[in-house]
Amino acid sequence: MLQEFMPFLNRRAFVTHSLALATTLQLQRAALASDFSPNADVCKLTPEQEVGPYYVADELLRSSIAEGKPGVPLSLRIAVLDARTCKPLPNAAIDIWHCDALGLYSGFTQQNPMGPGGPGGPGDHNGPPPDFDPAHPENHPGPPEGFGPPPENHPTDKLTFLRGIQLTAPDGSVNFRTIFPGFYMGRTNHIHFKVRLGGETAHHTYAAGHTSHIGQIFFPEDLTIELMQHGVYTDHKIHRTTQHEDQVFTGQHGDTSLASLRWTRPTDHAAGLHAEIIASVDPTATPAPAQRKDGPPPSHNEP
Numbered sequence: 001m002l003q004e005f006m007p008f009l010n011r012r013a014f015v016t017h018s019l020a021l022a023t024t025l026q027l028q029r030a031a032l033a034s035d036f037s038p039n040a041d042v043c044k045l046t047p048e049q050e051v052g053p054y055y056v057a058d059e060l061l062r063s064s065i066a067e068g069k070p071g072v073p074l075s076l077r078i079a080v081l082d083a084r085t086c087k088p089l090p091n092a093a094i095d096i097w098h099c100d101a102l103g104l105y106s107g108f109t110q111q112n113p114m115g116p117g118g119p120g121g122p123g124d125h126n127g128p129p130p131d132f133d134p135a136h137p138e139n140h141p142g143p144p145e146g147f148g149p150p151p152e153n154h155p156t157d158k159l160t161f162l163r164g165i166q167l168t169a170p171d172g173s174v175n176f177r178t179i180f181p182g183f184y185m186g187r188t189n190h191i192h193f194k195v196r197l198g199g200e201t202a203h204h205t206y207a208a209g210h211t212s213h214i215g216q217i218f219f220p221e222d223l224t225i226e227l228m229q230h231g232v233y234t235d236h237k238i239h240r241t242t243q244h245e246d247q248v249f250t251g252q253h254g255d256t257s258l259a260s261l262r263w264t265r266p267t268d269h270a271a272g273l274h275a276e277i278i279a280s281v282d283p284t285a286t287p288a289p290a291q292r293k294d295g296p297p298p299s300h301n302e303p
Contacts, residue, residue, distance in 0.1 A: 043086035046279045047253035049216040050290040052192060053153040054105040056163060058205045059095055064177040065164035070232040071101040071179030073272025075264055076217075079173040080195055081280040088172025089283060093199055093206040096176055097163040098191040101232045103184030106163055110156035165206045180219075180227060180273060182236055188246040189224050190254075191217040197283050213281035214290070218243065218254050219261055247292045 066073075076096070080089040099105050162181075166174035181189050193216070199209025221243050227233065228240055243249045259277040263269055 042278060043081060043083055043280050045083045045282060046213065046215060047256055048214050048287045048290045049248055049252045049254065049257065050292070051194070051214045054099075054108055055095075055097065055192070055194075056107045056155060058207065059097065059163045059165050060160060060204055061166070061201060061206060062164045063166055063175055065096070065162055066178050067161040069100045069161050069179055071182070072227060072231070073264075074178050074180045075272065075274045076176045076178060076191070076259075077173055077274070077276045078176075078193060078217075079171070079276070079278045080168055081172060081278065083280040083282050084284075086280075088168070088170065089195075089197075089281065090168050090170045090172060091197075092168045092172075092212075092283070093165055093194075093196040093209055094168060094174045095163075095165050095194040095196065095206075096178075096191055097193075098178070098181040099184060100162060101179065101182040102236045103182050106159035106161040107155040107157060108153055109159060111153065167201075167206070182233055183228070183240050185238065186241055186246070188241045188243050188249055189219060189228075190246075190248070193217065193279075195279065195281050195283075210283075210286070212283045212285050212287070213279065214287055215279060216248065216252075216254065216257060217275070217277055218249060218258050219275065220258065223261060248290075251292050252290050 078094055078096075080092055080094070081087065082089045097105070162178060164176060166176065168174050178191075181191055183189050193214075194211055195213040195215075196206070196209035196211050199206050201207075225240075243254065246254070248254060257277065259275040261273055261275050264271040264274045
């Protein structure tokens with residue numbers, strides 16, 4: 001399926017973003033290998049983002065989580081540092097979860113992620129608002145005033161796609177094989193993750209443990225826009241919430257949680273994309289629930 005994306009992606013923008021972000025990661029790695037000062041920027045605490053209403057405990061311990069879901073293949077590497085020492089954080093459990101190409105989360109597939117404007121919702125208003133100009137998304141007001149996180153949700157099924165847990169290696173990293181996430185009403189494309197320590201592996205999952213960080217991963221906006229215009233992503237006939245319109249991205253420092261993005265194999269685009277991000281956390285901390293600016297309190301299922 002990736003071949004159909006090749007003529008459409010803005011190669012110049014793709015290379016520019018990838019080189020800039022890859023250079024940052026290379027510098028961080030070089031500093032890490034040199035046992036750099038704890039005051040280095042890479043060691044600053046990574047801001048928290050909200051856990052959202054779709055977290056499910058006891059996900060499977062596994063690296064491959066797509067379960068055949070259609071979409072652009074994505075290999076994701078998350079490297080975790082101990083912010084106190086600026087050293088890699090080994091043996092930490094990293095939970096990740098995200099929606100599929102059409103905005104559905106496993107565990108909640110009977111809910112309508114398109115919101116009231118999606119198929120089946122009041123009015124059934126598909127596509128962007130009439131006045132939406134894709135060349136200038138900043139001119140669109142986005143979600144209605146006061147639009148906040150969804151209320152606490154309860155699982156509707158026992159499906160497990162696009163969810164998984166991995167334990168960090170001695171270098172503090174985990175790797176997942178998934179697909180590039182879609183979007184849904186009020187939220188731009190993103191991947192959720194938690195960092196937990198002190199739990200135990202049992203029955204194909206990682207139980208309990210202390211949650212020391214809750215975050216979300218975002219991607220370069222112009223490249224995401226290009227991807228969403230092709231393939232299975234175009235079946236999602238609602239206005240895509242841009243990063244500018246996403247209250248989590250704008251109000252919870254989403255710009256500090258942008259992953260690098262590149263082709264996994266430059267000469268074979270069918271292999272998909274590779275994303276990479278570094279998170280610096282305090283393993284002893286208990287993060288307060290992140291709250292949207294001028295929005296309602298976080299949902300009750302936030303720890």
